[in-house]
Amino acid sequence: MTLPQRLSDTIAAWGPDAEGSTRPAGLMRMALGCIAFVRFGSDLAPWATNGPIGLILGVLLFYFAFCTVIGSRSRQSIAGLGIMIMVLYALGVTRIGLEEWSHHHVYVLGIACILLSMTDCGRSFSYDRYRAVTDTPPGGVIPAEHGMLWGQRLIALQLAALYFWTAVDKTDWAFVSGQRLEQTFVWIHSGRPLEVLLDWPVMMALASIAVLVVEYWLAVAILLPKWRKAAIFIGLTMHASFYVLLPVNTYSITVMVLYLALLDPRAVHGFVDRMLGQRPAEVTQ
Amino acid sequence: MTDMAPSGFGAATPVTPLIAGKRLRHVCFTAIAAFILLGPAPGQLFGQSSPWLREWVMFSGVGVGIPKGQFTVNDANGSDQGSYTPLAAAGLDRYPRMSHYRFENRVFASGDMAGFAAPLCASLAPGQHVSFEGWVGTRQGWAEMSIETVCAMQGDTQ
Numbered sequence: 488m489t490l491p492q493r494l495s496d497t498i499a500a501w502g503p504d505a506e507g508s509t510r511p512a513g514l515m516r517m518a519l520g521c522i523a524f525v526r527f528g529s530d531l532a533p534w535a536t537n538g539p540i541g542l543i544l545g546v547l548l549f550y551f552a553f554c555t556v557i558g559s560r561s562r563q564s565i566a567g568l569g570i571m572i573m574v575l576y577a578l579g580v581t582r583i584g585l586e587e588w589s590h591h592h593v594y595v596l597g598i599a600c601i602l603l604s605m606t607d608c609g610r611s612f613s614y615d616r617y618r619a620v621t622d623t624p625p626g627g628v629i630p631a632e633h634g635m636l637w638g639q640r641l642i643a644l645q646l647a648a649l650y651f652w653t654a655v656d657k658t659d660w661a662f663v664s665g666q667r668l669e670q671t672f673v674w675i676h677s678g679r680p681l682e683v684l685l686d687w688p689v690m691m692a693l694a695s696i697a698v699l700v701v702e703y704w705l706a707v708a709i710l711l712p713k714w715r716k717a718a719i720f721i722g723l724t725m726h727a728s729f730y731v732l733l734p735v736n737t738y739s740i741t742v743m744v745l746y747l748a749l750l751d752p753r754a755v756h757g758f759v760d761r762m763l764g765q766r767p768a769e770v771t772q
Numbered sequence: 773m774t775d776m777a778p779s780g781f782g783a784a785t786p787v788t789p790l791i792a793g794k795r796l797r798h799v800c801f802t803a804i805a806a807f808i809l810l811g812p813a814p815g816q817l818f819g820q821s822s823p824w825l826r827e828w829v830m831f832s833g834v835g836v837g838i839p840k841g842q843f844t845v846n847d848a849n850g851s852d853q854g855s856y857t858p859l860a861a862a863g864l865d866r867y868p869r870m871s872h873y874r875f876e877n878r879v880f881a882s883g884d885m886a887g888f889a890a891p892l893c894a895s896l897a898p899g900q901h902v903s904f905e906g907w908v909g910t911r912q913g914w915a916e917m918s919i920e921t922v923c924a925m926q927g928d929t930q
Contacts, residue, residue, distance in 0.1 A: 503801035504794070580823040594826050602804075637801055645808050652812040652828035661913035670835025670909035678859055678866030733831065734869070 505636040508756035511747040512603060512639055513558070513611030513632075516565055518744040519600055520555035523548065523568055526596065526737045527575070530585060547571055555600070558613020562604050569600030592738035595649070599745055602641045607634020632756070642748040643710060649742075651706035657699050665691030668698075675733065701725060709749050719746055832911065837878025838867070840914065841906010843889055843922065848899035856892060861902075863891030879908050885922045893923035 488496075529535055531545030548571040554564035576597055579588025587593070609615035611632045619630040661667050669691045676682050684690070701721060708718035723746065726739040747755065760766065812828055815821035843861040845853040859866065862877065877888045885904055886893060892902055902922040907914035 499798060502805070503798045589823070591826070591828065591830050598826075637797065641801070641804055641808065644805050648809045648812070649828050652816055653830055655812075655816055656827075656829040656832055659912075661911070664913065666913035667832070667835070667911075669840075670838065670914070671831050672835075673840055673909070674835040674838050674867050678864070738830070 502640045503637045505640050506634060507636050507752035509607050509610040509632050509634045509636075509752075510612070510759055511750055511752050511755045512606040512608035512634075512636065513613060513616075514755070515599075515603055515639075515642075515744055515747050516558065516561060516608040517556050517612060519565065519596065519603065519741070520552045520568065522596060522737050522741055522744070523552040523555070523572065523600075526593070527552075527572075530588075544571070544575070548575075558609050558615050561609025561613050561615050562607070565600050565608060566604035569597050569602075569604060572597030572600060587736075590736070592736045592741065595645075595738060595741050595745075598645060599642060599741060602638045602645065605638025605641065606636050608638075610634050636752065639748045639752075642745050646742065646745055646749070647706045647710055650702045650709070654699055654702035654706065657695070657702070662695050663692070663699065665689075665693075665695045668695045671733070681732070698725070709746075712751075715749060719749060722746065835909040836911055837875075837880055837884075838909045839879055839885070839888065839904065839906055839917070840909070841904060841917070843892060844903050844905070845892070845896065845900055846903060848901075853900065858888070858906075861889040861892040879917075882917060882919050885917075885919055886924075889922055896923065 527545075527548055531541060531548055533542060533545065536542050536545055548568065551564050551568035551571055554560060555568050558564075572593060575584055575588045576593050578584030579586055579590070579593065610619075610630070616630075616632070623629050657663075657667075665688055669685065669688060672681075672685055672691070676684060705718055705722050705725075708714035709722065711718075723743055726743050729735045729739045811825040814825055815827040816829070821827065839858045841858070843856040843858070845856070847853055868875065877884075877890075879885050879888050889902060889904070896902065901920075901924065904917065904919040904922050906917060908917045909915075
């Protein structure tokens with residue numbers, strides 16, 4: 488087998504042909520549904536809408552979010568939820584809807600839902616799973632928590648792209664010198680407890696350089712097994728710090744949830760087994 | 773496709789292909805991956821932005837149009853009557869917790885400073901004027917700005 492063939496096979500096995508435990512996808516599905524409720528609850532609830540279109544959008548979105556959380560017709564539900572969120576994003580972009588709907592945290596949530604619908608995310612932690620188990624006749628074999636995961640790989644690529652391109656945006660003197668971070672902090676922290684940070688311009692520059700280096704590194708490291716553990720720790724720490732320092736809305740929690748897509752499905756499966764007091768099953772993927 | 777689940781997760785059950793046909797799935801994966809990885813390139817590398825190709829430029833516009841420096845009130849004879857921070861000049865305790873894009877009093881030219889400092893301008897005694905010395909946030913960093921008579925420049929779009 489030639490090198491290009493081997494490379495092609497390796498990429499295919501990792502990407503479009505990926506399959507394995509559906510527990511990480513199931514966990515992501517429930518979390519993304521909850522995040523959708525939190526993000527749009529105050530925008531699309533009946534008390535917040537002014538007309539029938541808003542009401543219809545709200546009913547559809549919350550129906551799909553509910554079905555996504557409980558895992559009823561899971562793949563269709565999360566696909567519907569993702570499409571609804573992207574409709575809201577489009578309405579935000581065109582200023583027909585709220586301008587905030589065009590923000591990056593809405594896009595990340597919507598695209599993640601759509602990509603997750605390309606996995607068998609209903610085979611774990613879902614009503615679909617419950618039905619499959621209870622429908623199994625006595626003595627029958629319980630369906631496997633195993634399925635296609637190519638959407639999970641696309642989520643991993645989305646995270647890598649996000650880190651890379653946001654780092655590209657920061658690759659200029661205005662950011663590296665700390666000026667852009669200082670501007671951001673002037674807007675957000677002036678007159679607030681952390682205003683004291685503005686007295687440390689050198690720290691602003693150092694923090695900016697650190698963020699830039701970490702984001703370029705994360706773009707690659709999250710995809711490489713040998714660096715993944717460190718990347719996840721550093722990435723989670725960075726996103727947690729965003730929550731403290733910046734009004735990130737649901738962006739950080741969405742990305743933190745999507746880190747499940749980076750983990751080895753076998754490891755997540757075994758971890759859940761151990762948490763339930765069961766011996767991890769022997770799995771091949 | 774006849775993919776089967778390996779042992780260890782329960783029974784061997786067929787894996788449900790979300791797109792039937794291995795080749796079609798490979799094509800879809802490649803197309804979506806290319807969209808994800810290269811979609812931001814036109815806007816971020818070549819300035820050809822499209823709202824449908826999401827660019828990852830989070831918080832890049834926050835703080836743009838916000839001044840940093842000192843407003844000074846002077847008498848007609850030039851004597852200093854007090855200094856004010858940008859927040860004090862704008863009559864704010866802090867900037868509003870709203871999307872930064874909708875803050876109407878941002879400063880893009882020296883003439884916009886009168887709008888930013890309108891509360892301070894409104895409080896002046898006859899003969900007094902306000903000057904500003906400092907910087908204003910731009911996407912390229914802090915831009916130095918020095919204005920001798922802030923309030924008189926309203927409407928100037930220099």
